Amino acid sequence: MSDDDAVEVKPAPSAKPAMSRFLRTAGPDSASSSETETESESDDDEDEQELPKKAGSRFLKGDSDEDESDEDVKRIVKSARDKRLEEMEATGKTMDNALKINDWTAIQNEFDKLTRMVQRQQNMSEPVPSFFIRTLASLEASVNDALIREKESKKKMNALNARALTAMKQKVKKMTKEYEQDIRSFQQDPEAFEREYAVAVAPEVVAPSRQKKSSAKLADEDEDDEDEFTTVGKGGKGVQYTPEGIFKHLQQIQEARGKKNTDRADQIRTLEKLLAVAITPYQRIRVLLALISSRFDYNASLSSFMPPELWSAAQRETDQLIEILALDAAYAVEELTEDYDELIERTPEDEKTGIVRIRGSIISFIDRLDDEFTRSLQNIDPHGTEYVERLKDEKGLYCTICRAQALCELRKQVDPLARVIMRRIEHIYSKPDAVLNVLEMAATAFDFKPSVTLQSASSSAVLMHTLCVHLYQSGNILLRTRAMLSHIYHHALHNDFYTARDMLLMSHLQETIHSADVATQIVYNRAVVQLGLCAFRCGLIKEAQSTLHDIFATQRVKELLAQGVHQQKFYTLTPEQEKAEKQRQLPFHMHINTELLEAAFLVSSMLVEIPVLASMDSEEQKRKAISKPFRRLLDFADRQVFTGPPESTRDHIMQASKALQSGQWEQCRDLIQDIKIWSLMPEAASVKDMLAKRIQEEGLRTYLFTFSPHYRSLSLSLLSSTFSLPPRSVSSIVSRMIWNEELSASLDQSSGVVVFHRVDLSRSQQLAQTLADRINVMVEANEKVLDVRLGGGASWGDRAEGGKGDKRGEQAQERRGGRGERRGAGTRGARAARGARFAQGLGSQMARTR
């Protein structure tokens, strides 16, 4: 029984011997020495420094160890302890030597080493060796001596040495403060202190030896599939992994968590072992919870990502955890629970409610898993095979998310359910149906699945709809917004332009999105861009142009879509900003191809802008551009002296624009269809056909605008043959232009010609028009200023409503005569109220000045 007692009492110190033991045996063995390397690599720097050194020193005296036999257990354990002491003493000796030659740099190094060792010792909750206290005391004296000597002596120490000395002074001071009590007792009676220490250490020497004996027995019983290293490692403490001891280990690990010198890899290994011996569901849940969190803890730095192996292990374990919870309804993992004793085994029978509630959060594991996955994708080169390999893990992740969703549904946890559904949506909203099918197939292959699946929903749209509707009904505004945007994106991806547009407009997101967080803004930008692409695919050129224009006008497309960090000219980002920016980047597989996007935007701009450009007759009007980015490119292309054959997408579009301007629609069509990037667009062929048709129509319009001054009349049949359009569509286009007052002409049906009526504006008419435009602009600017002045960002709609608007309208009528009447007379919409308010504002100002 005393054996067991010893085991129970001394688990912590035993961790240390195990470590050094492992190293010692690892030394001679070449196979496991490679293991050492991998281990030490991932360890803290501190360990890295120390491990080789220890191994080395072991080596020096280790020749004799090699022929140590296993039965000589006692001696080994002792030597493990002694070894450390010996090492410390060796360091002390070196320090003494250095002291003699006044080499403070060396002393500093050695002292650092020593303190580290002692720190370790303390972590193992072993008493501080008396040797250390002794050294510290003597060191303090010699440092003081040296300082005094330094002051007196004429000759200066060299700079390095002097710096080391001052550093030492500080360190010693700090240390003395830490061990103040020990030092005092040592100084009072060195003998007694030594004795005390010896007493404190004595029982331990016995304990490990007993452990060893029993562990050897256990190691024999163990299966032989584990290599030497694990066996030995286990041999040091294998006996401790009993179901009863689990909670104690867990607590120790929990306490060590986050501390500086804890070996995370070791913890994970311990927990893995614990999992293997855990029997009851309660134990397993507890161990799994601890294990998963410690896996996530494994690398602390924010910039790097979790190693894939660790990640998949964590994912597997999360699966396990969910499985356990799903199978046994008597256990629940909740974020808020009543306090319970962590060291006691709990069973459903003991609980009042019949359910064992355990503190923890599955949803945070899912969040973390997903985040880590994204981060790893951000960090892996997207053009390598590694990325593809990593991407394959998404299937597993998706399954885990689905299962978590099912669990949340089962347990009716509202908030986590919403979050997990959001995660699920994020994984599927930008995926084409084929990929979604694969994901869903994998997810539904298990019998434990969420209520909504692709099979039950029959199509991806319905699936998205059901998932999103759930979030719309949830209270979380952020999630609701994101779900809405993802839903819009999904609609747009499936060419359902009108639904997507209506959803976007009805959500009124564009008014509030500026105050949203960056991630939501990114999702918003993505949704808008996808909507634009969708309009383009559907042949709604104008819509595509206006939708995409906003984002292209900023010239920071990549940044806004989180697909690259923008290089600013006048302004460099701080490292923190850059880091934050990097973390926001989307993984490559979710990118929207910006070149394709640009091609779509420029082509739609071309189709909108070129006819408008042709219809303008004064230079002044020409300055107003619908699409500034396009106009800039066009101007640039115009200035080019020599144009070679087109290479880039832009070249293609610019040359096509020129061809369109001169009425050569065939050339234009060929140039546009030659653009290679179209191949990335789904339904490329139909898009190309659509573009050809648009080019014919817009070509006709441009031709009419450009060349109509040179004709008195034009026959429709000629137009139809020139642009190879059916006569019907030619006449419909011409009629539309006449109706829209773009073309002053009339159709002569009987002879099938367009007759042009020339109207030339006189100079004063032109001027009057310009004046009217100018004044309009000023009035609008004035209104804006007035709005700001009058306070409140209330929109026009708000102001137009209510009795005030009516009153204003009347006032306006009185003041402004004809104009006011005309405006006020109609249905009093926002426009009338707007004019009226302006009039009132001006009037009151006038009154004030008088």
Next chain:
Amino acid sequence: MAAALAASLPTPQNAPAPQAPVHDAIPASMSKLIDIEADIPVQVVQLDAMVVSKIIQHSSTSHHSNIHGLLLGLDLDGILEVSNSFPLPHNTADEDDKSTKNLGRYQASMLRSLKEVRADDSLVGFYQATTMGAFFTQSLVDIQTVHQDKLRHGGIVVVHDVTQTKRGNASFRAFRLSKQFMVAQKRSGFSTQSLISNRLTFSTILEEVPIKIRTNPLLSAFLDNLTRPTPSAFPDAPSASAYTSSFPPSYSHLALGNATLSKNIENLLEALDAYKTEENNLAYHSRQIAREKTRAEQYIAKRKEENAQRVAQGLVPLPEEDIKRLFKIPPEPSRLESMLLLGQVDAYSKALESSSGTALVKMYGVKADAGTEL
């Protein structure tokens, strides 16, 4: 240019008659009328017919854009009598030292010559010819400001509108700077706040002084004679030519005045453009100011916080440094230029309104006439 003018002007002390009569020599009946200290404010400006015709002649023959000259005369019992004037040479747009110097020399020699022939040589103001009533310019205000200090009664400016004259009604208006403007200029410049407190708009920069044209009685009689129709020498003449006049009836009144219309609109557009540019400048300046101000405020807040912390820790608070030294908050930009531009816009629009208004009436008249004939 204003500076040059100022330099060339005689100082007010020695300007009015150097050999001024001794006070007791003034008869009692006149003592009320002669005020050496310029106490009696100017009520009316009286232009001699010669001055009127000289100004009209100068502005109709000259082809420069900036037509201006100096007025000479004397004030008597609240009436400023302008008895003579002479044109100033057109100065080139680039105001280099040479041209301004030349101008000053010209002015001085002109005054000297006038004095030598014993003509009036005391400056009372200047005249400025404009088109379409838009006389609000920076230079006009500048010159007038200079005159305000140097001349008796602050001087006046007579504005002559060439466009109106071409249409047959000679337009002369006399102005001087208003009190509000003077206050604003002396005290606080032309920031928004000062404009508001002084109730200053473009229409209150200048105040108009009524104008009177004095003609020789003989000349009046002659003019009266000229306009009166005289019966024809032939007793059996047809009724249409029964009376002849030296001014035969002309049809120039029926002209629609289209020629100036586009010019007018162009000018208006120009003024609007200039206004917009000025407005942008203002906006830029105010943004700059706002930015600087927030920076300064942030700094102050930070310092205060720091001090509070230090006080809590028992340390001596840091001194409140002079914010003005650390942050150069630019002064608020002057709104004068934009105000003057607004005045121009206003004048152009009024001219446009009046000319097009009469033209419209004429066109309706023609239409009505055509209607009755058909």
